[in-house]
Amino acid sequence: MPSFKIDTSTAVVFVATAPTPKLVNKQTGERAVDRETGAGLSTVGLLISDEGEGNLYQVTVPETGIPEGLNPGMPVSVVGLKARDWENTFNGQTRHGISFRATAIVAGA
Numbered sequence: 001m002p003s004f005k006i007d008t009s010t011a012v013v014f015v016a017t018a019p020t021p022k023l024v025n026k027q028t029g030e031r032a033v034d035r036e037t038g039a040g041l042s043t044v045g046l047l048i049s050d051e052g053e054g055n056l057y058q059v060t061v062p063e064t065g066i067p068e069g070l071n072p073g074m075p076v077s078v079v080g081l082k083a084r085d086w087e088n089t090f091n092g093q094t095r096h097g098i099s100f101r102a103t104a105i106v107a108g109a
Helices: none
Strands: 003-005 012-021 023-025 041-050 053-062 075-079 082-090 093-101 104-107
Touching: 041 075, 053 104
Parallel strands: 053 093
Antiparallel strands: 003 082, 012 041, 012 075, 041 053, 075 104, 082 093
16 A cells, blocks of 8 residues: 655644564564564554644654653654554454554654
8 A cells, every 4th residue: 555755843842752672462562673674663653743733643763763761742753654554354344544654753842
């Protein structure tokens, strides 16, 4: 499925939740990895406010793109933010949504 670039150049971005490892399988604890680089993936909650509207997004980022000491409330900028729609069927139920992925998060924006 195609992905779409998101322009955050005029937005104010804050960390809402600290990075947590993204898991492929919660039962085994297997961590998701970037297919291209092999880096482990984490999910970071970001509050993105632009043009009078603020939204919370869960963004997947390779661990190599997350600076040390990233904490809730910190202002940051997001590099290479993209959105992708997804759909899957499990046990006869179809679910769909939008996932967000970034190349890196830069502290102190």
